[in-house]
Amino acid sequence: MNIRIQFLGAMARLAGEDERTIEVPNPATVADAVQKLAADPAIAGALASCTYSVAGSPVGASYLLREGGELVLSRD
Numbered sequence: 780m781n782i783r784i785q786f787l788g789a790m791a792r793l794a795g796e797d798e799r800t801i802e803v804p805n806p807a808t809v810a811d812a813v814q815k816l817a818a819d820p821a822i823a824g825a826l827a828s829c830t831y832s833v834a835g836s837p838v839g840a841s842y843l844l845r846e847g848g849e850l851v852l853s854r855d
Contacts, residue, residue, distance in 0.1 A: 780805040780846040782812055786822075787853035790829060793822045803844065810840040812850055829854045 782801055786794045803811050809831050817823045831838050832851045844850060 780807065780844075782807070782844050783847070783849040784812065784816065785849055785851045787851060789854045790822065790825060790852045793825055793854075794819070795821065805846065807844050808840060809838055809842045809844065809850060812844060813840070816852075825854055826852075 780803060782803055783798060784801055785798045786796065791797050801812060801815050803815055813826050813829075813831075817826055829852045831840075831842070832853070833842065833844070833848065
């Protein structure tokens with residue numbers, strides 16, 4: 780399934796973009812999405828210190844994502 784990733788703050792600077800779409804298995808958790816993102820060396824080291832949110836609410840690594848959903852990653 781496809782998930783839209785939105786990068787905020789320092790994460791956007793590291794990623795070199797504000798958003799991207801990734802493909803993850805269905806079902807997938809935040810941890811699955813983060814694991815996929817870890818393949819990008821520009822942001823891999825910063826992922827462990829990110830905060831994650833969906834629809835404006837903080838979520839943890841075990842949160843189940845939905846097809847077409849958006850996961851926001853931020854880091855100050």
